[in-house]
Amino acid sequence: MSNIPEKKAHIFKKYIMLINSFKQIEHLRLLDIGCANGVFIDLVNQQQNKCYGIDIDAEAVSNYKRNQRSDNKVEVCDINAATNDFPFKNTGFDVITCFDVIEHLFNFNNLGLIIRNNLKNDGLFVITTPNANALEKLFNKNYSGEYDKSHKILFTPYTLDFFLRRMGLKKVILFTPYIFMFTPNLFNKK
Numbered sequence: 001m002s003n004i005p006e007k008k009a010h011i012f013k014k015y016i017m018l019i020n021s022f023k024q025i026e027h028l029r030l031l032d033i034g035c036a037n038g039v040f041i042d043l044v045n046q047q048q049n050k051c052y053g054i055d056i057d058a059e060a061v062s063n064y065k066r067n068q069r070s071d072n073k074v075e076v077c078d079i080n081a082a083t084n085d086f087p088f089k090n091t092g093f094d095v096i097t098c099f100d101v102i103e104h105l106f107n108f109n110n111l112g113l114i115i116r117n118n119l120k121n122d123g124l125f126v127i128t129t130p131n132a133n134a135l136e137k138l139f140n141k142n143y144s145g146e147y148d149k150s151h152k153i154l155f156t157p158y159t160l161d162f163f164l165r166r167m168g169l170k171k172v173i174l175f176t177p178y179i180f181m182f183t184p185n186l187f188n189k190k
């Protein structure tokens with residue numbers, strides 16, 4: 001069995017509510033980068049969306065394909081690979097999600113190409129990642145952002161915003177979970 005940790009459905013339901021406040025997730029074409037076992041795409045598939053997913057973990061993808069009850073398309077894809085063979089070229093996605101993946105990457109060019117070549121002009125790119133400035137690290141010596149040895153890079157809200165703007169995206173909303181820092185982060189293609 002795959003050892004990739006995956007968020008629970010109740011967390012993804014909160015993300016869906018946030019996304020719905022900007023773009024109704026209904027009858028859309030959606031790509032989940034780092035889909036793992038497909039929990040998110042199964043949830044959004046319930047709103048009659050056409051869902052696609054990619055993940056580096058061949059076992060998770062195989063398990064999903066074996067157990068899926070929908071026509072979602074899920075494939076193995078390593079975004080870090082020098083010759084990234086993205087399986088859904090020029091698909092035209094309305095929404096691309098990237099939940100807790102970017103901190104594992106060292107080849108950001110491929111991520112940028114996937115977004116530039118496949119996100120519709122009015123599409124949304126939704127990303128989550130540990131906050132390198134999180135208050136949690138002051139109180140918890142095992143702060144997950146630093147503790148996870150598979151993380152290659154950590155972002156602050158500022159560096160993530162800067163990075164994504166350099167990829168050609170326009171910020172719609174960026175926030176951290178702390179109320180005093182809440183600033184309504186989805187990104188649109190320019």
